[in-house]
Amino acid sequence: EKNSHEKLPPASVTKIMTMLLTLEAVDSGKIKLNDMVTVSDYACTMGGTQLFLAPGEKRTVEELLKGVTVESANDAAVALAEYLKGSEELFVKSMNERAKQLGMNDTHFSNCNGLPIENHYTSAYDIAIMSRELLKHSKIFNYTKIWMETISEGRQKPFTMVNKNKMIRTYNGCDGLKTGSTDEAKFCISATAIRNNMRLISVIMASPTRDIRNKEAGKLMDYGFANYEDVKLADKKDVIGKVKVLKGKEPSINAVPRDDFNILIEKGSKSEITKEIRINKTLSAEIKKGQKIGEIIASMNGKEIGSMDIVSDGTVKKASSIDLIGKSFREWITSGK
Template identity: 50%
Template sequence: MKFYKKVAVLLLIIPLFFSAFNISYGDENFDIKAKSSILIDYHTGEIIYEKNAHEKLPPASVTKIMTLLLTMEAIDKGKIGLKDEVIISTNASKMGGSQIYLEEGESQTVEDLIKAICLRSANDASVALAEYIAGSEELFVKAMNERSKELKMNDTNFENSTGLPHESHYTSAYDIALMSKELMKHAKIQEWLTIYMSDMKVGKKKDIVQSLVNTNRLIKDYQGANGIKTGSTSDAKYCLSASAKRGNLQLIAVIMGAETSKVRFEESKKLLDYGFANYDSVVIGKKGDIIGKVPINKGDKTHLEVVLKDDSYILIPKGSSGKAEKEIILPEVLNAPIEKGKEVGELILKIDGKSVDRVKLIAKETVDKAGFVNMFKKVVKGLLTNK
């Protein structure tokens, strides 16, 4: 397929900062009190700060970010529904650690089990969902590891859906940031992640009320907080993946191996405060924005509108200056038929000639092959136009 290139300078003042982006690690005034930590921009994935970010460590219940991700993806695919009734197995009812004390044989909706994970970090609810989605926790864990590979979480191996201690169950701050970023793409999950207190009826007779209080206290105490997940065991110590959004800028901070619960929250705030004080996020284009048109050959339409498949943002330090350009790559012509959503091109954002973001361009609508009558009309119109 033959392509042409179209380049346009954006009216943005941005820096040429990408080759030296992170905070100076030698700065003793900015040391995070944890074994491992990272701060990333949600939209671009750019690393703003990291400390031992690839060290393999036990994540405790932060593991449940992947459990929630697979659950949300199963919902999106129509495999399960929020109102589905899940029968609690013996295995799920016997989970230790944090739980909501589900009884063997009782039923709970998928939505309530999700809420129990988001607020109480319930191990029994996690296993119940894992079994419902995959048939067994073992098969669900296999899916967790497969999804990890797809996300390029190269420091990770899961042995369960809960984060209960196991010598071969580990991940890194970097990998937690990756799966956190993926989870937060599901807007619906934020409805549960941002609940601070709620009640849930449990038991076969639904005669016991469990009061749920969000283990992530940043939801109550930090401006813009919208997730994500805490975790703690004697081996993992205190962990947290925290997300917060102010304006266009959304940040994800991960803390692993903090000595106390108080420290993990303080250090998370410290990372988030730094990000919001020093960076801005600029919107280049939103998902569905029309970028251009491509002529169609032998179609029931003469042209196809092309749109952005995803949002496009850039992260910039506050008070900096510079210039950016975008390059739009599209075919000179497309042959019908073309399905809605088909990838047909690419938008490339460049800083100083270096690519910093690439967004796929897709067909806005379906274009079918032209029928005989349609083709005849086009020929006649062409003849009349030439006259």
């Protein structure tokens, strides 16, 4: 890690946030991959790397997302931004709001594609944060691993996209994520690779050449794979315990991890990890599925190294007065009094 919080222009690595917001909208059901998007005049004025979209051209969300991911198309990024929020300006507002939610404190976006513009910057640390968040959406690998693909339907002249991330063909295990370069930003990349079920992210900014950028990104991941291991501390399917629910239609609810809880540690240090589980002893209805009811905290040598929310695995609705009277009556009968 070196100068990880230095604020620098990210060029097209910016598009990681555009990709993230798009897939969040898809996975939440707000939009669909096969939705048709009508390309605006404004989107077609972007220049730089592009799909050469025409005003009024119709493309699916998925085609545009491929264009952003594979070709790093500036026009496709704006078309998605406008479809999601009505204008690039409103979309950029959402980008900054999401960055704040993720704790990206070194970041301010001014456009959705990373073309040179004032007051547009981030850091290697923040890029790693948004990259990690994007990788939670497994659909992204349907696009980051594409090497070449041709868009021909509805076009007089087919256009072949070629992935700007050459590391997916040169680095063992690399399957993403996003490159970027401008005269101002120089050469940037957020690369990711997986080996033996361990995934790493490597971020390089302001490299003087493309080759040096890729070489340095590879060196970082080489170091990570050689010196670190991924340890699973909890599985999202694990039932950690039952929690009593007061005034609920059900007497208790299962407590489970919100997600798989994995920690990246130096090889050979697994025995030094301690795990503390904190769960509310009782809850009051109504309890919603996925509601936080506790926390798993991992520490090493007295220092916290990670945490995972514990949540309810279902919903417990509040019992009505009649339900409560019936419950009391059943308990009275059972007690034999």
